[in-house]
Structure formats: C-alpha cells, structure tokens
Amino acid sequence: MQRQPAFANTGSIDNNMAPADAAMLPVEPDHTFDNTTDRTGFTRALADWTSTVDDAELGGPAFAWARHAMLDWIAVTLAAAREPLVEMLVAEYAGLRDLPCALVGSPLRAEPAQAALINGAAGHALDFDDVASAMRGHPTVPVAPAALAVAQVTGASGKELLRALILGHEVESRIGEVVGEEQYRLGLHPTGATGTLGAAAACARLGGLDPVRTAHALGLAATQAAGLKCMFGTMAKPLHAGKAAMNGVIAARLAARGFTANASGIECEQGFGRTQAPAALAFPPTFERRAGMAIERTLFKFHASCYLTHSTIEAVRQACREHRIDLDALESMTIFVSGPHRGVCDIANPQTGLEIKFAIQHLAALAMDGAPTASLALYSPETALAPRYVRARQRIGLQVVPGPDRNAATVEIVTRDGRTLRAEANVAVPADDLAMQWRRLVDKAQAIVVPRIGAAKFAKLVSVVDTLDRLPSVEPLFEAMQ
Structure with missing residues (x-):
C-alpha cells in the first residue's frame, strides 16, 4: 500500500483551497501512481534517490556544510527583513492570524507557499547569499525557505531540515551540470529556474513522498521554473528566488495530494532541459551516486555584490x-x-x-x-x-x-x-578548513545581524544553528530568528 505523505494534514496551500484533509482520500488506481511503474529516465532516477538516500551516503561533512549554508542564509535574510521589496511582499501575503509558518525577522506569519515566497525573496534581496559553480546560481536561497516552511508544517527535526537542504543542493547542481552555460547564455536565471527543482526535491523529502510522487513533484517544479537575467539589478531578481521556493512548496504539496505531471519533465523532448538549454547535453538515463555532496562545494560571499x-x-x-x-x-x-x-x-x-x-x-x-x-x-x-x-x-x-x-x-x-x-x-575555490569558514561566516553574520536583533539574540541564533542536527524540532530556530 502506498504510504501517505507527511503533509497530508498540514493545512491548505493558500486560503482559498480546500482543507488538506482531502489529501487523505485514496488516489484512484492510475499508472502514473503505480509504484511498479518503470523508473528509468533521469527524473524518475533522481526522484528515487531523493526519496530513499540515507544519511550514511550523504556523509557527515555534508551536514556540517548544511549548517554553514543555513547560518549564512538566515543572516542575509534577517538583514534584509526591512528592505522595501520584502515589506511589499509581507503587506501582500502575510497576516497576524494563526497561520502555520513564521517569517524571518517578523512577528507576522503566512501560509507555507507564501512564507517560502517572502523568506526566499528576502534571502536574495541583498544579493549577499551563497553561490554554486555547477548550478551557476544561488543554491541555498530557493531551497532553505521552502524547506523551512514544510519543516514547520510537518514537525520535522533539525537534522531532517539539513538533509533536505543537502538534497536540494544536489538536485540543483546535477541539473546545472547538464544545462550548463547554455541556460545562462540564453538569458535564464538558474536561481529561479533550476532552483525550483531543488526546492521541490527538498520539500518532497520532508513531506515523505515516495519515489513516484516525488517524480511528479519534480515535473510540477519543471513546468513552473522561470527567471530572466534581464531583471538583474531590480526587485524582480530576488523575486526569482522567492518564486522558486514557493513553487517548490506547491509542487511537493500538490504531488502529495495526487496531482500529476510528466514524470520525465526534466529530460523529455519538450521538458526542462530541452526548452531551457536546447544546445546542452542530454540528461543521462540514470542518476549516478557519488562520494561527496554538491553542498560541500558551496561558495560563500564576503562582498555584498554579484x-x-x-x-x-x-x-x-x-x-x-x-x-x-x-x-x-x-x-x-x-x-x-x-x-x-x-x-x-x-x-x-x-x-x-x-x-x-x-x-x-x-x-x-x-x-x-x-x-x-x-x-x-x-x-x-x-x-x-x-x-x-x-x-x-x-x-x-x-x-x-x-x-x-x-x-x-x-x-x-x-x-x-x-x-x-x-x-x-579566483574566489571560486571551496574552503578546505571548515572551522575557519564557520568563523568567517559568524563574523559576516554578526556584522549584518547584530544591528537588527542585538548581540544576545545573535549569540543564541549561532548556538541553535551550530546544534541544529541535534534538535528534535525547528521551532527553536524560528524563535532565534525573530
């Protein structure tokens, strides 16, 4: 029997949708959700890995890097909490009532998809967030806000949140390796486009989706992926990150209900790869397992510019x-x-x-x-x-x-x-001294966050992130981010 997704009872995706209890209804027998269906093809193989990979394969260093990425993203998001573009999104989508998801640096709350949108745009508002050479974009900012929103509604642990971040980075980088410079040359912004797929993968894992539903979540993400480079230097560029996070949440939550998509949406003839990078190499039919995760090649910014x-x-x-x-x-x-x-x-x-x-x-x-x-x-x-x-x-x-x-x-x-x-x-060389990198990230965060929340709360935030993999819940993280 097909296992139920973890977010079957986590509230509606927005205020106008039916209660999520509908996700508990049995899915009609259909080949698209038959677990015996052939899983060949990159999307299906990627979905199978995303939904089943264990922590031993991910490795301890990946979790250390994930804590570094989380601290850096929280810092730049907190520092941007009062940016005009963030205030506009908050005014449009947030509320005071009992909504399920917290906003970084704000007492207001929002529905999961809208929280991911606001926190994602805030995280990229200063263009001070991390980058990845393989993805050719910003890997954490589409994934972290999406994963945080879903972690709140599913009651995930700190380690589950970090695992989702690792998986999101991996998905973005593997796809980025194939679409390569071609996607960027055509004028597409990988943070908004490829980032949508990373966000969906992270949310699918946190939501407990099986390989088949995860493939549909990736298909739903592929059809929403967007972002134009001509928007650089405007508020629309941070919106790319927010929309990628939001669309990743929507993709996983809809797939949890039985919403279908082309389960070869990344590699098929008119799919993500062929339309966003038509001259690039074709996606492989399998997902190669590797030693060392993509998150271990994250590059952090120490200048607040492109x-x-x-x-x-x-x-x-x-x-x-x-x-x-x-x-x-x-x-x-x-x-x-x-x-x-x-x-x-x-x-x-x-x-x-x-x-x-x-x-x-x-x-x-x-x-x-x-x-x-x-x-x-x-x-x-x-x-x-x-x-x-x-x-x-x-x-x-x-x-x-x-x-x-x-x-x-x-x-x-x-x-x-x-x-x-x-x-x-050439700054694009990943750190080999993680202790020194952590100190540099703490120093960077201190400079931009203490003016916002004060020294005492900042010290608490650093402590929570440093022990995140041992926390049974992500709630202490949100308490430290306010």
Whole structure:
C-alpha cells in the first residue's frame, strides 16, 4: 500500500483551497501512481534517490556544510527583513492570524507557499547569499525557505531540515551540470529556474513522498521554473528566488495530494532541459551516486555584490597591497574576465545601491579606494553618484577573453607615474578548513545581524544553528530568528 505523505494534514496551500484533509482520500488506481511503474529516465532516477538516500551516503561533512549554508542564509535574510521589496511582499501575503509558518525577522506569519515566497525573496534581496559553480546560481536561497516552511508544517527535526537542504543542493547542481552555460547564455536565471527543482526535491523529502510522487513533484517544479537575467539589478531578481521556493512548496504539496505531471519533465523532448538549454547535453538515463555532496562545494560571499565581481575586487586589492597604491594612483584599468559578465554585472552608470552590486567597474574603483565592499551601507545612491567614483569608473574597461574559468579575473592597472601592474584572483575555490569558514561566516553574520536583533539574540541564533542536527524540532530556530 502506498504510504501517505507527511503533509497530508498540514493545512491548505493558500486560503482559498480546500482543507488538506482531502489529501487523505485514496488516489484512484492510475499508472502514473503505480509504484511498479518503470523508473528509468533521469527524473524518475533522481526522484528515487531523493526519496530513499540515507544519511550514511550523504556523509557527515555534508551536514556540517548544511549548517554553514543555513547560518549564512538566515543572516542575509534577517538583514534584509526591512528592505522595501520584502515589506511589499509581507503587506501582500502575510497576516497576524494563526497561520502555520513564521517569517524571518517578523512577528507576522503566512501560509507555507507564501512564507517560502517572502523568506526566499528576502534571502536574495541583498544579493549577499551563497553561490554554486555547477548550478551557476544561488543554491541555498530557493531551497532553505521552502524547506523551512514544510519543516514547520510537518514537525520535522533539525537534522531532517539539513538533509533536505543537502538534497536540494544536489538536485540543483546535477541539473546545472547538464544545462550548463547554455541556460545562462540564453538569458535564464538558474536561481529561479533550476532552483525550483531543488526546492521541490527538498520539500518532497520532508513531506515523505515516495519515489513516484516525488517524480511528479519534480515535473510540477519543471513546468513552473522561470527567471530572466534581464531583471538583474531590480526587485524582480530576488523575486526569482522567492518564486522558486514557493513553487517548490506547491509542487511537493500538490504531488502529495495526487496531482500529476510528466514524470520525465526534466529530460523529455519538450521538458526542462530541452526548452531551457536546447544546445546542452542530454540528461543521462540514470542518476549516478557519488562520494561527496554538491553542498560541500558551496561558495560563500564576503562582498555584498554579484559573485562574478568578487575575483575582480580581490585582484584589485591584491595589486594595491603589493604595490602600495590607491585610487589616487589610477590612470586607467582593464579588467580581463572569461565568463558571462556582459549583461550581468557590467552596469556602466549605476544610479542606486542595488545597481552598484552589478557594476564591476564601479566596484573596482571602490576596491582600489579601500571601501568596505562587505558593508551593506556602502551600496547606496550616494556611493553610486559620488563624483570620485564616477570619474574613476570612466577610466576602467572590461574585456572578455577566452579562458577556462568564468570566475577568474585579471586586472591591469596603469598608474599615473607610468607603471603597468597586473594581479589575478579566483574566489571560486571551496574552503578546505571548515572551522575557519564557520568563523568567517559568524563574523559576516554578526556584522549584518547584530544591528537588527542585538548581540544576545545573535549569540543564541549561532548556538541553535551550530546544534541544529541535534534538535528534535525547528521551532527553536524560528524563535532565534525573530
């Protein structure tokens, strides 16, 4: 007999839907929900792995990385709780009444899908959240808010929440490896598109869906996956993350009720892969099990700007340190990169703080001037329009050259005294010292969260996240995030 999903009795997906008790009704016999159905094909194989993989296969290091990712995501979400775009979403979708899911940094609550939307958009509002090279996007921000919402309504433990985050990262990265640069080149934002599938996988596991229902959840996620790169530098970019989280929740909860989709929706002829990256390689017919999880290759941001600008910032700083120069020495600069910086982070004349995050020439000038690029306060209209930086960025060029690594950057600086200086950097190297990475993440979180919640509550938050895999419930986590 088919096992019931864990969220069979967890409340409706939104206020206008029938009670979720309907999910307890028996599903009519149908080949789409027959557990003996052939599971060949990438979507089915991925669903089978997602719903059955055990902690031994995931490994202890993956859970440590998941705690790091959770701390970082909570910190950037808390720091963004009062951003205008977040306040708009809260005004539209949250309420004071007895709703099941908490919002990060707010006393208000929401239905599961809407909580995922708000928390997901908030987590990406500052563009300070983690990234993944294989996914070519931000892996935690679509998955964590979706998983948190479902964890609340299912009564999941802290370890179950972390497991879901690990699975979501894995799904995003495996799909990202196949669609690759093609998806990004066509103008699609992987955080919103591929992230929807990662969120659905995490929610399906937390909801206790079997392999067949999980395949349908992935199909439902595939048909909702979206996000356009032309929205970078606007409020719509964080909305991509929120919608990915929301749609992942919806996909898993509907699949739990028996809602069907194409169970080959990722790899079929007109599926996710063929439509979002038509020139990419085909998806394999099986899901290869590997040692080491994708979450162990997560890259964390220590500058509050687009990740593609970070290597440039570091290269400029290196040149300034080695040659003891600053912005007053600048005659001209050329930034050499090999990745898709054009149309992503090359806003020539930023006018707002948000646009600075995607203005690599302006950021290079800030780095050369010793400005604190990790400080949220730096990203303001005043900084964008400061005459000193406007003049400097006009002497900085961006040149795209062939190269094997989209994240690496080389800068060539010509000084006023006639010297030509070169420096290079590549920040896209996962940490091998987890203790040091944890300290850096705590320091980053402290700088942006303490002004919001105070030192005592921040210390409690760090303690809760550090012991999350031993907590029987996620409620202490939400108490610490308010």
